Structure formats: structure tokens, C-alpha cells
Amino acid sequence: MNILAIETSCDETSVAIVEDGRHVHSLVVNSQIDIHKAYGGVVPEIAARSHIEVMLPVIDQALDKAFPYRHSRPDRESSHILSAEGTQNIMDPLIKSEDDKRKWQWEQIDAIAVTQGPGLLGSLLIGVLTARTLAKMKDKPLYPVHHILGHIYANWITSGPEYKTPYPKTTPEFPVLALIVSGGHTQLMYGESHTSWRVIGRTQDDAVGEAFDKVAKVIGLPYPGGVSISIAAKNGDPNKYALPTPKVDDKYGYSFSGLKTALLRSVQKECGKDHTFPSFELANLLSKQQVVDFSASFQAKAIEYLVSKTKLAYDDLKPKSVIIGGGVAASLPLRDAISREIPIEVQYAPQILCTDNAAMIGAQAYYLSQSEKPTDPNQVEVKPSWPL
Ligand code: KG4
Ligand code: ZN
Numbered sequence: 001m002n003i004l005a006i007e008t009s010c011d012e013t014s015v016a017i018v019e020d021g022r023h024v025h026s027l028v029v030n031s032q033i034d035i036h037k038a039y040g041g042v043v044p045e046i047a048a049r050s051h052i053e054v055m056l057p058v059i060d061q062a063l064d065k066a067f068p069y070r071h072s073r074p075d076r077e078s079s080h081i082l083s084a085e086g087t088q089n090i091m092d093p094l095i096k097s098e099d100d101k102r103k104w105q106w107e108q109i110d111a112i113a114v115t116q117g118p119g120l121l122g123s124l125l126i127g128v129l130t131a132r133t134l135a136k137m138k139d140k141p142l143y144p145v146h147h148i149l150g151h152i153y154a155n156w157i158t159s160g161p162e163y164k165t166p167y168p169k170t171t172p173e174f175p176v177l178a179l180i181v182s183g184g185h186t187q188l189m190y191g192e193s194h195t196s197w198r199v200i201g202r203t204q205d206d207a208v209g210e211a212f213d214k215v216a217k218v219i220g221l222p223y224p225g226g227v228s229i230s231i232a233a234k235n236g237d238p239n240k241y242a243l244p245t246p247k248v249d250d251k252y253g254y255s256f257s258g259l260k261t262a263l264l265r266s267v268q269k270e271c272g273k274d275h276t277f278p279s280f281e282l283a284n285l286l287s288k289q290q291v292v293d294f295s296a297s298f299q300a301k302a303i304e305y306l307v308s309k310t311k312l313a314y315d316d317l318k319p320k321s322v323i324i325g326g327g328v329a330a331s332l333p334l335r336d337a338i339s340r341e342i343p344i345e346v347q348y349a350p351q352i353l354c355t356d357n358a359a360m361i362g363a364q365a366y367y368l369s370q371s372e373k374p375t376d377p378n379q380v381e382v383k384p385s386w387p388l
Contacts, residue, residue, distance in 0.1 A: 009119025024160025201252025
């Protein structure tokens, strides 16, 4: 089953074609990071406009990558045709036009999937409206997907285009313990089957990715903070600044707002300023060494905290697999720490499948399609807040 999946919940316009939830035929991610960098974070209005601009070209690219027309239809032999410029154009002689090609590509698609929420309202609207229209016009079943479940199912993908970090060799085995660490969510989840996922603990305030992004802003590093802090941290001393381990009543719960504030206080102290000094001017007072030391200290504490609760849940629940998902799951120091603490082998998705992408949406939609009927396109509305 080939699913064409669309993800536009935040600042990435992404389309993928995924077969049976495990193989990626194509994945296109148009990131708006460079646009939002200037503002130090995602500007919702700009994100929505950018989705509109690139949505259709991204769909075309995903189709062309998945089904290059030189592969032709299996029932017809392809032939080599010389174009007017003399360059060799390998094309099925029966696919004469661009329209023919698209028609043939769409014949390969069995269903459409789209992120329905949670996410930014304007961004979600573009993806959902596109998916609804395509489902109706192309007469394909439509599966709306929960973004967080998408992050989980990135771990079910075992093959596709080659990336710097490899695919897991096998799919996770139930019961599964999942640590979700993204810009909007931080939670531990437990799944007994594809149809039974529950949240066992979540952050009471900020998400860890959000904390990384805000701390990066304070110490003058670019957005997205998780990436720039991990690069700076390589040259810093993780023990230089002592930060407190957050305390929450909930056994598997998290809190990052206190840790973020402790970092801010520590920066103020180091700069000889108090809370009345504008925080956006603090970065100008820090030396390069102080920036890398703050990065290393914050990253080390955040990772130690994330992993300690995951280990606690692992010891109590004894799952067969542990997985991590969400943008911060791309962090190699986090992966190292998990692998050190968890006694079973933890397999990780390629980094590109951790940050927002449509392949994970296609993977989740496939498993959803095994137990649920498709949704009437007219009934699919966006769900900017969609509790699990
Ligand atoms: O899942 P995601 O792409 O978007 C949301 O659904 O929120 O996560 C974005 C978050 C950002 O906060 C970013 O700083 C963080 O993921 N991030 C990373 C890395 N790449 C992205 N954090 C640590 N290491 C990375 N390599
Ligand atoms: Zn996400």
C-alpha cells in the first residue's frame, strides 16, 4: 500500500510516499528554518504563507522522486528517446506528456495521509485542505494522523533513501516505551499494540525542544536551539555551571521551565546583572568560552533528566523496545546517554525522520489503516490542540 503523506503542522512543508509503513519511496522536506531564523523562532503567519507557496511543487517532487518516469509502466518496455537538444531522455514512449506522467504516478498511490494536529492553525489548514482536495479529486481514501503518533512511527521505517544516520534493522516490538521530545511536546508513552498508546507522563510546562530554543536565544545561538546548542556543547565543559535537577510530583512527569530559568539566572550572575537587565542583551556580554560552557552544562542536565525518567519507566514497565521520537531525538548525545542507561539495544531512526517530516505520517497512517476506516474528506477539520 503506497501512501502519499503530507505534513505541515509547523515550519516544514513535507510530502512523502511510503509503502506499507516501513519503506520510504521518497521524502521531500522544505524547511523554513532560514526564514524564521531572523526572528529567533517560528512566526505562524509567515509559516502558513510559505506552506501555500511550496505545497504543490513539493507534492510534484515527491511523486517524481518516488516514480521517475524512466522506470515506465511495468507492462511496457521503456525506450530511449533523443530530445531536440540531443540529450538522452529516457521516457516511456506511451507517456507522451507531463499530464500522462502525473496520471500514471497517481495510479501508484493507494491512499492519502495528512497531519490533522496538533500544530499551528494556519499551517495545518494548508496541509489538510490540500489533502482533502486531492482525496476527492483523485478518489483516494484519506487518513488524518496525530502528529505525535507520527513521531513514534518514524521508528517503524526500516528502509528508504540513504541518509548519514542509518535505519533501524527491525521494527519495534510491543510493548514499547516511547520518549517523545520535540519543540512542542515532552512525554513518555507506553504502547501495548498499534491501537493502544497511552501517555504515562508529560511535561507540566515547557517542552524540552522549546527550552533548548529559549536558552539558545539567551546565550546568542541561532534557531533551532537544539542543534546549535549541541554543536557549541562539543567544545564546552558540562560541569562548569551547576544547574538543579527539576522536581515534579508526577513519577514520569517532566518540567523544563525551572531549568530554563536557572540557566538564565546563572547567565545573569556571570554577567554581573540582575533580572532588571534585558535578557536579549545578555548574549553580548558573554565570551565564546562562556557560551560553549553554558551550552554543555544545559545540554548535559537536560539529557540526564530526560534519560533518568525514561530509565525509571523502563525499570517499572520492562518494555520489549524503547524508542525516541521528535526533533530532539536527532540529538546524538541524547542517543548515547539512552544507549548507556537502558539495558536493551535501542535502535534509532535516521535524524531526518526525527524532525518534522511526512514519512512518519505515512508510516502511522499505514498502521492506522489496518484497524480503522478512512475518513470522509468533508469531515476532516484541523485540530490545533489535540490531546492524546
Ligand atoms: O519535532 P520537531 O521537528 O517539531 C515539533 O514538532 O516541535 O522538533 C523541533 C525541536 C526544536 O526545538 C529543535 O531545537 C530540536 O527539535 N532539534 C534538536 C535537533 N534537531 C532539532 N535538538 C537537539 N539536537 C538536534 N540535532
Ligand atoms: Zn514534531
